[in-house]
Amino acid sequence: MSLEGKKILICISGGIAAYKINYLIRNLIKSGAEVQVLVTPSAENFVSKLTLSTLSKNPVFSDFYSENGTWNNHVEFALWADLMVMAPCTANTLSKMVHGMCDNLVIATYMSAKCPVFIVPAMDLDMYQHPSTRQNLEMAEDFGHIVLPAEVGELASGLSGQGRMAEPETIIEKIEEFFTSDLNSKSWAGKTVLITGGPTYEALDPVRFIGNHSSGKMGFSLAEAAANMGAKVILISGPSSQTAHHQNVEIHRVTSAREMFNEVFKHYGNVDIAIASAAVADYAPKEIAKEKIKKNDDSLTVELVKNPDILKTMGEKKTHQFLVGFALETQNEEENAKGKLEKKNLDIIVLNSLRDAGAGFKGDTNKIKILTKTETTEFTLKSKAEVAKDILNFVQKEISK
Ligand SMILES: Cc1cc2nc3c(=O)[nH]c(=O)nc-3n(C[C@H](O)[C@H](O)[C@H](O)COP(=O)(O)O)c2cc1C
Structure with missing residues (x-):
């Protein structure tokens, strides 16, 4: 060459x-x-x-x-x-x-x-x-x-x-x-990509929350990779110690699912591609105690209420956006991911299974499958930076079909 x-x-x-x-x-x-x-x-x-x-x-x-x-x-x-x-x-x-x-x-x-x-x-x-x-x-x-x-x-x-x-x-x-490679051709120059990443924390009282083990690494890796392709990136991240260094990445930090929902829909109408990799809590405590909850009783019951479904709403409000969802499944992985793809009106869904060693939340590596409505493509275990490139390469191919 x-x-x-x-x-x-x-x-x-x-x-x-x-x-x-x-x-x-x-x-x-x-x-x-x-x-x-x-x-x-x-x-x-x-x-x-x-x-x-x-x-x-x-x-x-x-x-x-x-x-x-x-x-x-x-x-x-x-x-x-x-x-x-x-x-x-x-x-x-x-x-x-x-x-x-x-x-x-x-x-x-x-x-x-x-x-x-x-x-x-x-x-x-x-x-x-x-x-x-x-x-x-x-x-x-x-x-x-x-x-x-x-x-x-x-x-x-x-x-x-x-x-x-x-x-x-x-x-x-x-x-x-x-x-x-398409990934380095600045082929996304002029495009705006919205990415959600990290966990959400749902406050119980001023010091405690319900959260999950997501590190945010996948979202930040996706953001860097999309920025390297020339895109303007709006990264909406839940609590995460990660940081992005690319000047094209604009980071909006949020804490709860509701905050993430509000931030996403400030931007969603104006983006070309949206990638929802955040691990958003499905439920949040109905009441947030004003003071630290005391250890008085033998048990504590917390009533949880459903959070707004960010990805589903993105699917409902989709006009021109290419929409990518993530699924982390522990059983009937492909079937559940396919169901989510259809129910939420996604273009593709990235499946990571907790059954695969090295895949999922906390680590530096991930092993994914990408599902479209008609086919499943399986990838090997790679660093999250490499996985991000595989995902964006896939999106690029789907967009140019
Ligand atoms: C003969 C010789 C070979 C060396 N080979 C290596 C090497 O292969 N990799 C390495 O990290 N350091 C190597 N070092 C140590 C580096 O030269 C040393 O850490 C130096 O401070 C590097 O400076 P620089 O990173 O500014 O070039 C070697 C040193 C000597 C004397």
Whole structure:
């Protein structure tokens, strides 16, 4: 595939695998891409700027300032790029990226970038397995970045295990895939997408509530992925510690189902696509005690009343919107999901089953099936960021039918 005219910013940090980046650059240039290389000060010990600049046909920078007193404008590099590739990405650079420790040109550029970011980690197996690296990679995925996992094999230390940088051929393959995918073509530019996510909390008294285990990760992953496709995203989230970093995502935080209902219908009429991934409480206490309920009696009865059904109302009020629902079922999964799809006038429904290990509420992974009125498509267990892309890809295909 040709990468003609694609602007790729390669950022090299200080790992042994840096020597392989020469091949990557050579092949990117052969495919027609424009390449700009930045290196961390530490990476200069591993690669030659002369080789990199000869191959990339551009000067290579590592400092904020040039010798003649001019500065290397990180914002310009960042805004120039269609794609930023951090390869190899050391444990140190990864950590700086996710914690905003901006002490070199590479990180300053990364923090100014609006384009998608590939992270290609490379390190010794114990560094790769360390909880800090695991957590930092998860955070990077939560930011919406694309991580190309390290491969298993012989490592520079002489040990063997997972830690080898993905081979340049694999990196190029992923870059090509990225540019051909609908998900990155800004094909949703001009569209507005409404997404609900997270749990709802239904207050019992000033300190207690009825809630559920939803983390909100699915909704935030969907929001980042839709924003990466160029859409304006209105994310209405129940209580969740998640946050979105994309400038196209407008977050509206609510607590109860009723608040979510009110917020959704402030926007619903003006959106093109609505994705209801929130785990909304079906019932709420009839009365909210003004003071903390005391432990006086052996039992306590709380009367619950039905909350408004947000998804059903979205289906009833649907005019032009493409409507996506979610179902979390514990029994007769497909049958129940299909029933919900029809009853609530949805276009598609995403089913996750609590029976599947790694699927559902709290974790970082999910395993889904997508049902239309006529067919069911099953997906493998993936990170929620990947699942979000599968869902949006599916929506895109349905819309363009
Ligand atoms: C010979 C050698 C090889 C190294 N290889 C790696 C590596 O593959 N991955 C890694 O995360 N760190 C590696 N390090 C450690 C990094 O170079 C070190 O953490 C450095 O501070 C990284 O800086 P940077 O992230 O700013 O480039 C290596 C160090 C040496 C001396």
